[in-house]
Amino acid sequence: MLRASLLYLSHSKSARGLITRFPVARAVSSRFVAGETMGDVIRVIRELAARGLMSTADHLGENVASEADAARAADDYLRLLDQIAAAGVKSHVSLKLTQFGLDLGEAVALGHLRRVLERARAVGTFVRVDMEGAEYTDRTLALVRAARAAGYDNLGTVIQSYLYRSEADIAALIDEGVRVRLCKGAYKEPPDKAFPAKADVDANYVKLTGALLKAAQHTPAIYPAIATHDEKMIAAAKDFAAANQIPPASFEFQMLYGIRRELQETLAAQGYNVRVYVPYGTEWYPYFMRRLAERPANLWFFVSNFFKR
Ligand SMILES: Cc1cc2nc3c(=O)[nH]c(=O)nc-3n(C[C@H](O)[C@H](O)[C@H](O)COP(=O)(O)OP(=O)(O)OC[C@H]3O[C@@H](n4cnc5c(N)ncnc54)[C@H](O)[C@@H]3O)c2cc1C
Structure with missing residues (x-):
């Protein structure tokens, strides 16, 4: 409630x-939130690296209302990628397609996504397309596939364990070799689309983690991201990997900036790859x-x- x-x-x-x-x-x-400026996010990326943690930077924004705002949001990402390269730090970027105008049309968002992928490729980094509310799932997956069909392989997306459809989506993405970040899901969804009970969301998370780790064992390019602060989910991933001889290098844990900082460091100290999602900006x-x-x-x-x- x-x-x-x-x-x-x-x-x-x-x-x-x-x-x-x-x-x-x-x-x-x-x-x-790291702060309002690109300087703030670069500073935080450096601080995290000093603590043995990797980053994915997110310029906050979603559901823009005009093509001019969509273009501005994509331009901000181009500047961010340039700044990351100029500062000599390493970071992925995460973005939302509604920030690039998905509400205004798929072609608008795809055009901006391609501009960002091109620049990310030039600076040698990876782009994660975040997953938004369920009304966007099909369009998000379609645009990720369109970008891959256009020759970009430096992108991946996100699947939410609260959606009933996610098991099938993950199977398809594994088949296509798309990198997946698995999270529980952060939006308000109706019971005909998402498990209403947390226990079911968690059980599905464990099940989908197993599917992703198993796939990563045979196909290193799958390299899944297990994105959660839930110690039970993390323990399940570690146990599954250990029981199936899946090396820690073949996947990563991800957490949000400012949440469970000590757990982030503990996992890194144990030899796991840990990436922190670092949002910044005024939105x-x-x-x-x-x-x-x-x-x-x-x-x-x-x-x-x-x-x-
Ligand atoms: C790197 C990353 C990227 C994400 N990307 C997306 C995305 O693209 N689309 C999407 O829908 N969702 C995304 N999420 C959000 C995700 O779906 C969940 O809403 C969020 O992670 C909370 O779920 P949990 O797995 O941490 O488990 P929960 O069961 O919610 O929480 C487990 C424990 O973690 C701690 N915790 C969790 N959340 C908080 C908090 N806000 N503040 C303080 N402590 C907290 C608490 O100790 C809590 O008991 C992302 C999450 C992460 C970590």
């Missing part, structure tokens, strides 16, 4: 106007609301600080 309300508010323009006006919201969001509101929805303690922290001011 609380999760559903927060996810509803993440789309509300009036709530956004109200909440982002308060300095305390910005202060609390800074726990999950932090919907991302911040999804993080509040995932953990009630974050909301109480926010509310208690709100009333202290």
